[in-house]
Amino acid sequence: MPPAVLTNADLSTFLDTSDEWIISRTGMKERRIAHVTALELSTVAASRALACAGLQATDVDLIIYGSCSNEEAVPNSASGVQAALGATHAASIDLNTACTSFLYGLATATAMIRTGMARNAVVIGVELISRYMDWSNRNVAVLFGDGAAAVVLQASDVESGLIGSVLGCDTEARASLRVRGVGCGYAGRGITLGDTTWDFDGPVIFKRAVRAMADASTKVMQQHGVTADDVDLVVPHQANLRIIEAVAKQAGVPMAKVMLTVEQYGNMSAATVPVALVEALETGRVKPGSLLLMPGFGGGLTWCSMLVRWGSRVTPLGSSDRALPPLTTTALDLVNSIRASQDPHGRSATGLQSPVFAEQHR
Numbered sequence: 001m002p003p004a005v006l007t008n009a010d011l012s013t014f015l016d017t018s019d020e021w022i023i024s025r026t027g028m029k030e031r032r033i034a035h036v037t038a039l040e041l042s043t044v045a046a047s048r049a050l051a052c053a054g055l056q057a058t059d060v061d062l063i064i065y066g067s068c069s070n071e072e073a074v075p076n077s078a079s080g081v082q083a084a085l086g087a088t089h090a091a092s093i094d095l096n097t098a099c100t101s102f103l104y105g106l107a108t109a110t111a112m113i114r115t116g117m118a119r120n121a122v123v124i125g126v127e128l129i130s131r132y133m134d135w136s137n138r139n140v141a142v143l144f145g146d147g148a149a150a151v152v153l154q155a156s157d158v159e160s161g162l163i164g165s166v167l168g169c170d171t172e173a174r175a176s177l178r179v180r181g182v183g184c185g186y187a188g189r190g191i192t193l194g195d196t197t198w199d200f201d202g203p204v205i206f207k208r209a210v211r212a213m214a215d216a217s218t219k220v221m222q223q224h225g226v227t228a229d230d231v232d233l234v235v236p237h238q239a240n241l242r243i244i245e246a247v248a249k250q251a252g253v254p255m256a257k258v259m260l261t262v263e264q265y266g267n268m269s270a271a272t273v274p275v276a277l278v279e280a281l282e283t284g285r286v287k288p289g290s291l292l293l294m295p296g297f298g299g300g301l302t303w304c305s306m307l308v309r310w311g312s313r314v315t316p317l318g319s320s321d322r323a324l325p326p327l328t329t330t331a332l333d334l335v336n337s338i339r340a341s342q343d344p345h346g347r348s349a350t351g352l353q354s355p356v357f358a359e360q361h362r
């Protein structure tokens, strides 16, 4: 996780909002703002995941970079992680289904392992939303944070890992979440690429997210002959505490069995589920053989729910000394630097030209 913490009080210094509003509507108190690139976050996460699995980078034959925060369109981001790791034998894929990108990546890597196309896969969930957030829009700016985590999947004769998945997409609500100004569709339309505005209909997303995640969870449990009682831990996408509570209720799982990170990290889009999974492991909430339920939704509106049977080991085989560079500023200064590069109408630039980030993007 990037170390710089942006509090609700920090947000109140430049937005008409309050700690009370944000906590009561979302459950969020803090989120992280990265002082480095998404590539650096991903490389640290992937290095640590490989060390936990006792693998060398050269053992990896597949890297999936799950994210909607791409460094650039060409070359893709996964190839940058491949180069930074020295994973010279790995196929490298970017996968963007917005907030479900990690979970869709998990399904893709699992399918490739099952069909013999890969043996050792690294799946990354990473997001650097602070760089293209419209910081003048309180409807969205309070909700998101940066982060990254990664897992390693390995071919095995034992039935463990991703044992069930239900995936879909609610395109009727496609227009309810759109970041304008990023993508080739904006070229030549009088919009400077990188100047972003967010079309965001929170209440619509809220209702559809609850329904989709609850229905997908019920379906995946039915397909695999398990009930909510059999589930040891739910590791859901964390866009809003109230969404998670509604999904848990509809799926019949008590909140005591739900892993929560929304209070300290907010919504990190694709990074949310893997970060919560890592924290569940590190706090002893994942036991050998645990059955995990992972529901998610994201822009599209893509949705899914996955069943994971954890393997027999919950302790890392090794550790990596790869770490982020030291932090020399505050999260609020990082955000103010991005804001300073936004135009007076609140349209955000990527922040890449700002002095604080120039060094990282040289």
Ligand code: ACO
Residues within 6 Å of the ligand: 016, 017, 018, 021, 022, 025, 026, 098, 099, 100, 138, 139, 140, 142, 143, 177, 201, 202, 203, 204, 205, 206, 239, 240, 267, 269, 297, 298, 299
């Ligand atoms: N601070 C203060 N007031 C605010 C803020 C803020 N940060 N943001 C909005 N408001 C105001 C609005 O202007 C509006 O005011 P009005 O009633 O005078 O017009 C009012 O609060 C909105 O109130 P509600 O609609 O009742 O807010 P709601 O309870 O629906 O909460 C929220 C809004 C948090 C966005 C909620 O709808 C939500 O969480 N939606 C889904 C979350 C989501 O979409 N996350 C990202 C999805 S992307 C992904 O994860 C893939």
